[in-house]
Amino acid sequence: MAPLSTPPRRTGLVVIQPLRRRHCAECCRGPLPLLVFEEGAPRCLDCADLGHLVFLPRGDTALTRRSREESTLSAVVVRFNRRKSRYERQGVLVEEEALARAEERCLADAEARRRRRARDARRRAAEDVRFADAFAAEIRRLFPGCPDDRARAIAAHASLRGSGRVGRSAAGRALSEGAVxxxxxxxxxxxxxxxxxxxxxxxxxxxxxxxxxxxxDTVLRAWREPGAGAC
Structure with missing residues (x-):
């Protein structure tokens, strides 16, 4: 199916990435990488008074939204998909200064996210230390003869975050006797x-x-006796 002469109506300005070679009906410039249909005829961006805008490809939703918020004038860029028989969005045209301001806002957000991730990592690390200490203490309670360094090593291994080991199970986090x-x-x-x-x-x-x-069984019996030490 051949593409329509004009794309379907959308809210706001629409610019087309043509599939065929097109020339501007006003200044004859071409072939045009982008064009606007006015009164059924293609116009280049300069003749359509959009030549000062810059193209922002689709992909970064936050940057696109903020660029359009910052830009006094903007347009949606579409291209016809022959296989699907429809126009699809390729990006937007926005003012260059607006794009720069939007990028600054996104960078500020990225820095805020980085700081938040760092805080969360520190918090999780502190939680992991406290949990490993509690796990080791429970090992020493159940097996008072287990050497302290061995109890700490067992606790650190069993409670490693993301390991899927018994210490990270619901029973392990509850410090149940069976899990320990x-x-x-x-x-x-x-x-x-x-x-x-x-x-x-x-x-x-x-x-x-x-x-x-x-x-x-021999080692466990020995560790259940206080002061047994390594076996």
């Missing part, structure tokens, strides 16, 4: 038994757990 114990068991299994070597040797996970279960 699971974190301790996992640490003992990996660090105090040959579990990892068995897995690397091709032993199935359930079989590796069965072979190391006695050693895990």
């Amino acid at each position: 114990t699971s974190a301790v068991v996992a640490s003992v299994r990996h660090l105090d038994t040959p579990y990892d070597r068995l897995l690397m040797g091709g032993v199935a996970r359930h079989e590796a757990r069965r072979r190391t279960a006695a050693r895990v």
Whole structure:
């Protein structure tokens, strides 16, 4: 289907990116990258008194909105899509000074967002430290014989934000006994038994757990006694 001679009516001024070579009906300049239809004939932007405007491609919604707010005169740029048989928005024409002011406003917002992200990161880091401390304290309560540095290491590993580990689960954040114990068991299994070597040797996970279960139980029994220390 051939494109219409003029785009559908829109609110405000409309400028066209033509698909075919067009020349201005008034000054004969061409081919025109952008044109305006007046009384059914194409006009270049200069003849349409829009030549002082600059093109802002679509893509940045905030910048486009602010540019149009800042610009006394603006126009929507459209191009005909043959496959969809319709005109589609390509961007806007705005005053250059208006675009500069809009960019400054967007940069100020970006800086504000950067500062907010930094504050949020500091807040999350402080929350993570407090939670890891609480998790380590609960480990020492349940396993008073667990060395302090080991309890802190287990807590830091289990509660790492975004890790998906037991410390980040709902039960872990509630410091439930089951979640804390699971974190301790996992640490003992990996660090105090040959579990990892068995897995690397091709032993199935359930079989590796069965072979190391006695050693895990021995360490946990020792840690449940105050002052037991490393086992």
